[in-house]
Amino acid sequence: MNDVRYYSMRRLSPYQGTVQVAETPGFRAITSDGMTWRVQFLNQRSRLSSHAVWRADGGGNLAETEGTHEFIAAMQNHPPFPFMPADNIELWLLDAKQRAPLAILTSTLERIAPPRVMDSVWHAALTGDENFMAPSLSSGFGHGDPISHIPHREVLNRCVQKAAGPLERAQWFRRASDGSGTGLHGSRLDPGQIGRRLERKAFPELLLREEWEDEREKRLVHDYHDWQAPNLLTHRHLSRPTRDRLERAACRQAEKLYKVRHFLPEIVNTDLLNVAFVEAVIRRSS
Numbered sequence: 172m173n174d175v176r177y178y179s180m181r182r183l184s185p186y187q188g189t190v191q192v193a194e195t196p197g198f199r200a201i202t203s204d205g206m207t208w209r210v211q212f213l214n215q216r217s218r219l220s221s222h223a224v225w226r227a228d229g230g231g232n233l234a235e236t237e238g239t240h241e242f243i244a245a246m247q248n249h250p251p252f253p254f255m256p257a258d259n260i261e262l263w264l265l266d267a268k269q270r271a272p273l274a275i276l277t278s279t280l281e282r283i284a285p286p287r288v289m290d291s292v293w294h295a296a297l298t299g300d301e302n303f304m305a306p307s308l309s310s311g312f313g314h315g316d317p318i319s320h321i322p323h324r325e326v327l328n329r330c331v332q333k334a335a336g337p338l339e340r341a342q343w344f345r346r347a348s349d350g351s352g353t354g355l356h357g358s359r360l361d362p363g364q365i366g367r368r369l370e371r372k373a374f375p376e377l378l379l380r381e382e383w384e385d386e387r388e389k390r391l392v393h394d395y396h397d398w399q400a401p402n403l404l405t406h407r408h409l410s411r412p413t414r415d416r417l418e419r420a421a422c423r424q425a426e427k428l429y430k431v432r433h434f435l436p437e438i439v440n441t442d443l444l445n446v447a448f449v450e451a452v453i454r455r456s457s
Contacts (some may be wrong), residue, residue, distance in 0.1 A: 174196055179253050179255065181258055181278055183275060183277040185293075185296050186378055187297075189203075189256075190203050191253065191434065193246060197238075200242075204430050207224060207225075209222050209224060253405060259281055259345065260279045260345055261275055261352070262341055262343050263374070265341060266334050267336030271369075271380075272369070272373060272380070275375070294324075303322075303324045303398050305326070308391065309323075323394075334380075340357065342354050342357030344374075350374065351371055352373070377396050378395075378399065379392050402427075403417050405435060411439060418443060418444060425451040426455070
């Protein structure tokens with residue numbers, strides 16, 4: 172079936188991990204765990220509407236009919252996970268001092284023109300999600316600094332906002348296979364920034380810049396990436412030290428790591444992760 176597309180993409184604004192996508196004419200299916208797929212149907216106006224659920228084990232409510240037969244066959248014969256990423260058009264919030272990428276805002280597919288109107292405010296988590304608990308904030312920083320009593324995601328939001336400045340600047344980049352990026356349009360950009368080419372090292376490896384002048388902010392960002400570690404491990408092209416660090420952090424969140432086990436493109440500490448997977452299975456069974 173040459174008209175089937177399989178790819179992966181990140182869920183951003185805010186970051187919620189990676190999903191795998193399968194597309195055929197008239198259908199699109201998305202999964203966040205490799206087991207349960209949410210199937211969307213194209214209506215007569217070519218808009219994605221309504222949905223069903225398909226599972227490889229025969230579960231779900233998608234009936235096999237003459238209209239869905241080819242789509243189900245494509246699902247049953249999909250290539251191994253993880254699919255190759257396709258969202259290489261990225262919107263980055265820029266820092267106020269160097270106008271360099273500070274935090275990724277969102278991404279889109281190569282075939283989709285990035286919008287001219289965009290939200291340039293970065294968010295650490297969904298509104299109301301207070302699960303991010305930074306050890307560096309929970310225990311205090313020392314030197315008489317008080318423990319934070321506001322949501323830790325909001326503390327991080329404010330740090331990023333401060334680095335971006337009072338008037339946020341954001342720019343779309345087309346990322347190449349070598350990690351470099353070509354600047355496209357954006358908001359509040361100088362004319363010379365359009366068309367600029369930045370090397371891979373100019374872009375944060377993860378979601379946020381990890382080098383900060385303030386040691387407290389640096390530790391907070393480190394805590395945030397550790398919290399996101401299971402999902403971040405689904406990304407390709409991570410350096411070995413970064414993947415090693417994230418794997419160790421992810422093993423402290425065994426159930427979240429187990430959910431994305433099919434999407435890991437590489438594993439550094441096989442024995443360590445296997446122990447975490449067994450722990451997750453035991454927790455689920457009990």
